Amino acid sequence: MAHCVVGEAEKILDRKFKVLDKGFVRLVDYMGSDERIVQAARVSYGKGTKTYRRDKGLINYLLRNDHTSPFEQVVFTFHVKLPIFVARQWIRHRMARVNEISGRYSVMKDEFYVPRLSDIAFQSADNKQGREKKPVPAGQAEKVLAILRRDYERIYNDYEKLLGDNIARELARINLPLSLYTEWYWQIDLHNLFHFLRLRLDPHAQREIRYYADAMLRIARKICPVACEAFDEHVRGSVRFSRKEMKALRGILEGKTVALEGRAYDLFVQKLGFDPRQESAR
């Protein structure tokens, strides 16, 4: 039968995977599975799935060699509740279909993102877009939360006041902050989901969107575990080296000194996961 029903996916349909303090990801529906990827890839010669081992080999072959179109045959619809600042980053992924709650039509709920104490950190010294891994001292984190909560309350009271004066919802909402929660239905195929996940699971992505990406990968694993394992292996776990870096890598293997310097060397070390100069000094 071509229609794919995945027992593990059926169990989690409609279940909310909690993210942040008030957000969630919920799988509304899915179409296809690992089996669909294989069916689509083999359609050219009219043969469906074979053995598990051969299907797994095929899925890995496809992903390793960028034969991506069979992965587009698997589709997910998620219902996501997320702060607007996360939504701003998320919406940049254009290869998806979205329906978002309308602040012109509905009264926005009194729901703002309040970070955990452990997520409050100083500006990163080496990443202009990021924060340090270590949280700030507890006392300072409490002060940050107090400021956020104070402003949320004041702003929401003003919003309600404007609504109470019958000011249009589309105007009353313009003062609401980026921390306000919004909701949307987000439909995407597996190829584009992997693209999203590669970018948004990366340590360079903002921590909050990473939590959402992590929840979505957990859900996707239920539907197409083999493809997700192939993603771990060939996409997420792989590293892209530039031509100069490849030259340096070959040099290391031949026992030569690495010609890269400064920032280029730092990036190379980051990708390798060790510092070859320190290794050779041992």
Ligand SMILES: Cc1cc2nc3c(=O)[nH]c(=O)nc-3n(C[C@H](O)[C@H](O)[C@H](O)COP(=O)(O)OP(=O)(O)OC[C@H]3O[C@@H](n4cnc5c(N)ncnc54)[C@H](O)[C@@H]3O)c2cc1C
């Ligand atoms: C860590 C991080 C930091 C970022 N920082 C910034 C920032 O500071 N400022 C900022 O503006 N953005 C930033 N972005 C967003 C980033 O530039 C991309 O817009 C976002 O990651 C979506 O990627 P995408 O376009 O590949 O995805 P999608 O929109 O899902 O597109 C997928 C692929 O489809 C193709 N595609 C889609 N639409 C078109 C099109 N119209 N024309 C041609 N090809 C198309 C492209 O090949 C694209 O890679 C950041 C992203 C990350 C992950």
